[in-house]
Amino acid sequence: xxxxxxxxxxxxxxxxxxxxxxxxxxxxxxxxxxxxxxxxxxxxxxxxxxxxxxxxxxxxxxxxxxxxxxxxxxxxxxxxxxxxxxxxxxxxxxxxxxxxxxxxxxxxxxxxxxxxxxxxxxxxxxxxxxxxxxxxxxxxxxxxxxxxxxxxxxxxxxxxxxxxxxxxxxxxxxxxxxxxxxxxxxxxxxxxxxxxxxxxxxxxxxxxxxxxxxxxxxxxxxxxxxxxxxxxxxxxxxxxxxxxxxxxxxxxxxxxxxxxxxxxxxxxxxxxxxxxxxxxxxxxxxxxxxxxxxxxxxxxxxxxxxxxxxxxxxxxxxxxxx
Amino acid sequence: xxxxxxxxxxxxxxxxxxxxxxxxxxxxxxxxxxxxxxxxxxxxxxxxxxxxxxxxxxxxxxxxxxxxxxxxxxxxxxxxxxxxxxxxxxxxxxxxxxxxxxxxxxxxxxxxxxxxxxxxxxxxxxxxxxxxxxxxxxxxxxxxxxxxxxxxxxxxxxxxxxxxxxxxxxxxxxxxxxxxxxxxxxxxxxxxxxxxxxxxxxxxxxxxxxxxxxxxxxxxxxxxxxxxxxxxxxxxxxxxxxxxxxxxxxxxxxxxxxxxxxxxxxxxxxxxxxxxxxxxxxxxxxxxxxxxxxxxxxxxxxxxxxxxxxxxxxxxxxxxxx
Amino acid sequence: xxxxxxxxxxxxxxxxxxxxxxxxxxxxxxxxxxxxxxxxxxxxxxxxxxxxxxxxxxxxxxxxxxxxxxxxxxxxxxxxxxxxxxxxxxxxxxxxxxxxxxxxxxxxxxxxxxxxxxxxxxxxxxxxxxxxxxxxxxxxxxxxxxxxxxxxxxxxxxxxxxxxxxxxxxxxxxxxxxxxxxxxxxxxxxxxxxxxxxxxxxxxxxxxxxxxxxxxxxxxxxxxxxxxxxxxxxxxxxxxxxxxxxxxxxxxxxxxxxxxxxxxxxxxxxxxxxxxxxxxxxxxxxxxxxxxxxxxxxxxxxxxxxxxxxxxxxxxxxxxxx
Numbered sequence: 009x010x011x012x013x014x015x016x017x018x019x020x021x022x023x024x025x026x027x028x029x030x031x032x033x034x035x036x037x038x039x040x041x042x043x044x045x046x047x048x049x050x051x052x053x054x055x056x057x058x059x060x061x062x063x064x065x066x067x068x069x070x071x072x073x074x075x076x077x078x079x080x081x082x083x084x085x086x087x088x089x090x091x092x093x094x095x096x097x098x099x100x101x102x103x104x105x106x107x108x109x110x111x112x113x114x115x116x117x118x119x120x121x122x123x124x125x126x127x128x129x130x131x132x133x134x135x136x137x138x139x140x141x142x143x144x145x146x147x148x149x150x151x152x153x154x155x156x157x158x159x160x161x162x163x164x165x166x167x168x169x170x171x172x173x174x175x176x177x178x179x180x181x182x183x184x185x186x187x188x189x190x191x192x193x194x195x196x197x198x199x200x201x202x203x204x205x206x207x208x209x210x211x212x213x214x215x216x217x218x219x220x221x222x223x224x225x226x227x228x229x230x231x232x233x234x235x236x237x238x239x240x241x242x243x244x245x246x247x248x249x250x251x252x253x254x255x256x257x258x259x260x261x262x263x264x265x266x267x268x269x270x271x272x273x274x275x276x277x278x279x280x281x282x283x284x285x286x287x288x289x290x291x292x293x294x295x296x297x298x299x300x301x302x303x304x305x306x307x308x309x310x311x312x313x314x315x316x317x318x319x320x321x322x323x324x325x326x327x328x329x330x
Numbered sequence: 331x332x333x334x335x336x337x338x339x340x341x342x343x344x345x346x347x348x349x350x351x352x353x354x355x356x357x358x359x360x361x362x363x364x365x366x367x368x369x370x371x372x373x374x375x376x377x378x379x380x381x382x383x384x385x386x387x388x389x390x391x392x393x394x395x396x397x398x399x400x401x402x403x404x405x406x407x408x409x410x411x412x413x414x415x416x417x418x419x420x421x422x423x424x425x426x427x428x429x430x431x432x433x434x435x436x437x438x439x440x441x442x443x444x445x446x447x448x449x450x451x452x453x454x455x456x457x458x459x460x461x462x463x464x465x466x467x468x469x470x471x472x473x474x475x476x477x478x479x480x481x482x483x484x485x486x487x488x489x490x491x492x493x494x495x496x497x498x499x500x501x502x503x504x505x506x507x508x509x510x511x512x513x514x515x516x517x518x519x520x521x522x523x524x525x526x527x528x529x530x531x532x533x534x535x536x537x538x539x540x541x542x543x544x545x546x547x548x549x550x551x552x553x554x555x556x557x558x559x560x561x562x563x564x565x566x567x568x569x570x571x572x573x574x575x576x577x578x579x580x581x582x583x584x585x586x587x588x589x590x591x592x593x594x595x596x597x598x599x600x601x602x603x604x605x606x607x608x609x610x611x612x613x614x615x616x617x618x619x620x621x622x623x624x625x626x627x628x629x630x631x632x633x634x635x636x637x638x639x640x641x642x643x644x645x646x647x648x649x650x651x652x
Numbered sequence: 653x654x655x656x657x658x659x660x661x662x663x664x665x666x667x668x669x670x671x672x673x674x675x676x677x678x679x680x681x682x683x684x685x686x687x688x689x690x691x692x693x694x695x696x697x698x699x700x701x702x703x704x705x706x707x708x709x710x711x712x713x714x715x716x717x718x719x720x721x722x723x724x725x726x727x728x729x730x731x732x733x734x735x736x737x738x739x740x741x742x743x744x745x746x747x748x749x750x751x752x753x754x755x756x757x758x759x760x761x762x763x764x765x766x767x768x769x770x771x772x773x774x775x776x777x778x779x780x781x782x783x784x785x786x787x788x789x790x791x792x793x794x795x796x797x798x799x800x801x802x803x804x805x806x807x808x809x810x811x812x813x814x815x816x817x818x819x820x821x822x823x824x825x826x827x828x829x830x831x832x833x834x835x836x837x838x839x840x841x842x843x844x845x846x847x848x849x850x851x852x853x854x855x856x857x858x859x860x861x862x863x864x865x866x867x868x869x870x871x872x873x874x875x876x877x878x879x880x881x882x883x884x885x886x887x888x889x890x891x892x893x894x895x896x897x898x899x900x901x902x903x904x905x906x907x908x909x910x911x912x913x914x915x916x917x918x919x920x921x922x923x924x925x926x927x928x929x930x931x932x933x934x935x936x937x938x939x940x941x942x943x944x945x946x947x948x949x950x951x952x953x954x955x956x957x958x959x960x961x962x963x964x965x966x967x968x969x970x971x972x973x974x
Contacts, residue, residue, distance in 0.1 A: 028869040091845035125447045125769045127464045142771045145482035160789035163500040178807040178825040181500040181538040187559040195591040201413040216825040216863040219538040219560040225350040237831040238863040241578040256885040269839040274903045293939040295615045320650030328964030447769045449786045467804035485822040503822040503860040509881040517913040523735040541860040541882040547672040563900040581918045617937045642972030
C-alpha cells in the first residue's frame with residue numbers, strides 16, 4: 009500500500025487494517041491519518057494500527073507500540089486514494105434492467121445499470137458503465153456520458169447533455185425551466201418559455217436537491233471538474249467555469265459567469281448578468297452585486313475585498329460595545 | 331409574424347428562421363432580439379436573419395445585409411410570445427395513462443396525461459388537459475385545475491387545492507407539515523400536528539425543489555399569478571399575495587403575509603407573523619424582522635430602506651479602507 | 653375533553669365541535685384558542701363554540717353567548733394535544749404492500765405499511781408500524797426504527813441508522829456523499845469517497861428536501877428529538893445535538909458540533925469544524941465562523957452577541973440617515 013501511495017513504511021510492513029477511523033477514535037485494526045497538526049496529540053495515544061502522516065513528520069514523543077506509520081507526500085490525498093480504492097472494489101460493473109420504462113429509440117451503452125421505477129425518454133443516449141439508480145426520471149434527447157452515476161430521485165429534463173464520469177446526487181433537478189417572466193402593465197407576469205438546455209462537462213458533481221435550470225435559448229453551462237454542493241441553484245444561462253467549487257445553498261442568478269477554479273463558500277449569492285474573475289474565493293454568505301474583475305478573497309453583502317470587510321466589521325463590532 | 335406581434339417589417343418580409351439565439355451569437359437562419367442597448371453593437375455585425383427591435387430604434391450605423399428588422403412595441407415581450415408559440419406547437423393534448431396507480435374514487439378530466447410511476451389518491455380531482463409527469467405523488471382529496479403541468483418528482487399532499495394553468499416544477503413539495511413544535515419544560519419539543527392545507531390560485535408557478543407547507547388549522551395561500559423560484563420555503567399559514575415574484579432560496583416564515591406584486595430577490599428571509607406592504611421590493615439577501623408598512627425598496631439584514639442601507643454601507647466600506 | 657387536557661370548563665360541558673379554526677375566523681361548531689393576548693379582542697366577538705384559554709384568564713368584557721371556555725395550564729400545548737388526538741384517530745395501523753421492490757434479505761416489522769414504487773435494499777430492517785410512503789428509495793443495510801413515517805420522495809442511502817418515532821418529510825435525502833474534495837496542483841479536484849453513514853436518534857423530524865450527508869469514515873449524527881426544517885443542509889461528520897431546532901435553509905458545515913437544545917432561526921450558516929455551546933440561539937441569517945463557547949443569543953454575519961450586534965446596527969442605520 010505504501011508503495012502505491014508513493015510513501016514509505018516506518019514500522020510493520022505486513023500490518024493489516026479492516027476499516028478507517030478519525031484520529032481521535034482509532035482502534036486496533038483501523039487506519040487513521042494526521043494532516044492537521046492541531047490533532048497531533050491524538051497520535052501518541054492512538055490504538056490504531058496504521059497512521060498516514062506527512063513525509064517530513066517528526067514525532068515529538070515516543071510512538072505507541074503497534075502503530076505503523078506510512079509516510080506520504082500528502083496524507084489527506086493519500087487517504088482519498090485509499091477510500092476510492094475501497095469504494096471501487098465494491099462497484100458492480102454489469103448490465104441490469106430493473107422495473108423501468110426505456111423508450112424504444114433510447115440507446116444505452118455496455119454494462120449500463122438501470123434501477124427500478126426509472127423512465128428514460130425517446131432518443132436519449134447513455135454511455136457505457138453508467139449507473140441510473142431507482143426512481144430517476146430522464147427525459148427525451150438527453151445525452152449522458154460514460155461512467156456516470158445518477159442517484160435516486162434525480163430528474164434530468166429533455167435535451168440535457170452530461171459528460172463522462174459525472175455524479176448527480178439524489179433529488180437534483182437538471183434542465184427544468186429558468187425563472188423567466190416579463191412584467192405586464194397591470195403588475196402580473198407573463199412566462200418566458202425556455203427552449204434551451206443544460207450542458208454539463210466531464211468529472212462534474214452536482215449535489216443533492218440542487219437545481220440547474222435550462223436557458224431560454226442557448227445553454228446553461230457547467231464546466232469540467234466543477235463541484236456543486238447540495239441545495240445550490242444555478243439559474244438559466246449561467247456559466248460555471250471549470251473546477252469551480254460551490255458549497256451548499258449558493259445561488260447563481262441568470263446569465264452570470266463564474267470564472268474557472270473559483271471557490272464559493274456556503275450560502276453565497278451572485279446576482280445576474282455578472283462576471284466573477286477566475287481563481288476568486290467568495291467567503292460564506294457573501295452577496296455579489298457587481299462584476300468582480302480582480303481575483304482574490306471577498307466577504308460581506310454587498311461583497312468587499314476580504315481585508316476591507318474584516319477591518320470595517322471590527323470597527324462595527326467595536327461600536328456595539330461602546 | 332410581425333403582424334401577430336403588432337409590429338412592422340423593415341427588410342425582407344418573407345425571411346424565415348429555424349431557431350433562436352442570443353444577439354452575440356446569431357447566425358444565418360436565426361432570430362435574435364435587442365432590448366438592452368448595452369448590446370447594441372452586436373447588431374451591426376450580426377449574421378442573424380431576423381432581429382426584434384423596439385419601434386423607435388434608430389440604427390447608428392449601416393445594418394448588415396441580409397438582416398431583417400421587425401419593430402415591435404416591446405422586443406422582450408415579443409420574444410416571449412414567439413417562444414411560447416414554438417413551445418405550444420410541441421404540446422400534446424391527448425389522454426394518456428402510464429404505469430400509475432389512480433384511486434378508484436379519483437376523477438380525471440378530459441385529455442389528462444398521466445406518466446409512469448405516478449400515484450393519485452382517493453377523491454382527488456384533476457382538471458382537463460392537465461399533465462402529470464412521471465414519478466409524481468398526489469395524495470387524497472387533492473383538487474388540481476385545468477391546463478396545469480406537474481413536473482417529475484413533485485409531491486402534493488392531501489387536501490391541497492391548485493387552480494388552473496399552474497406549473498409545479500420538478501421535486502417541489504406542496505402541503506407537507508409545517509415546522510410546528512411546542513417547547514417542553516425539559517427543553518424537548520412536542521410536535522404540533524397540521525390538519526390544514528395549501529391553497530394555490532390560478533397561473534402560479536412553483537420552482538424546482540421548493541416547499542410550501544400546510545397550515546395547522548386553516549390554509550397556506552399562494553395568490554393568483556405568483557411566481558416562486560427554485561428552493562424557496564413558504565412556511566405554514568403564510569399568505570403570498572397575487573403576482574408576487576420570489577427568486578431562489580427565499581424563506582417566508584409562518585403566518586407572514588407578503589402583499590400583492592411584491593418582488594423578492596434571491597436568498598431573502600422574512601420572519602414570522604409579519605406583513606409586507608404590496609408593491610415592495612426586497613433586494614437580495616435582505617432579512618426582514620419587522621412589518622414593512624410602506625412599499626419601496628429595502629436592503630440589508632435587518633432590512634432598511636434601500637437608500638439608507640447603501641449610504642450606511644458606503645461609510646462602512648470607507649471605515650475598512652482607512 | 654377538558655379533563656383530558658387537565659383543565660376546567662366554563663360554560664356548556666356538552667358542547668361539541670367538528671373542526672379547528674384560528675381565533676379571528678371561528679364559527680359555530682369550531683374550536684379556537686387564545687394564547688397570545690394580542691388577539692384577545694377577537695374572543696369577545698367570536699362565534700366559535702369552544703375556546704381554549706389560560707387558567708388564569710380574566711375576561712375584560714362579557715363573553716359571547718354560546719361560547720364555552722376551557723381553561724388549561726397552557727392553551728397552545730392543549731391545542732397541540734387536540735390536533736394530535738384528531739390526527740391519531742385517522743392513522744391506519746395495518747400491514748400493506750404496494751407495488752414495491754423489497755429485497756429478499758430485508759426484514760420488515762409487524763404492521764409496516766409500504767406504498768407504491770418504493771425500493772428497499774438488501775439486509776435493511778424496518779421496525780413495527782413504520783409507514784413508508786410512495787416513491788421512497790431505501791438502500792441496503794439501512795435500519796429504521798418503530799413508528800416512523802417516511803414521506804414520499806425521500807431517499808435513504810445504505811447503512812443509515814434511524815431511531816424510533818422519526819418523521820422524514822417529502823424529498824429529504826439522508827446519507828448521500830458529503831462534499832469532500834482534495835485540491836490538486838493544477839486547480840482541479842479529486843473526490844474523497846465517503847464510506848461512513850448517518851445516524852439519526854429517536855423522535856427526530858427532518859424537513860422536506862433537507863439533506864443530511866454521510867461522513868467519510870464515521871457517522872454524521874442527529875441527536876434525539878432534533879427538529880430540522882425544510883431545505884436545511886447538514887454536512888458530513890456534523891453532530892447535531894439533542895432537541896436542536898433548526899429552521900429552514902440553514903447550513904451546518906462539515907465536522908461542526910451544534911450543542912443540545914440550540915435554536916437556529918432561518919438561513920443560518922455555521923462554518924466547518926466548529927463547536928456551538930448548548931442552549932445557544934442563533935438569530936435569522938446569522939453566520940458563525942468561530943466557536944461559540946458561551947450560550948446566549950447571537951446575531952449577524954459574522955456572528956456577534958445579540959446586544960452588541962443590535963447596538964452596532966443602530967449606529968450603522970443612523971449613519972445612513974445623516
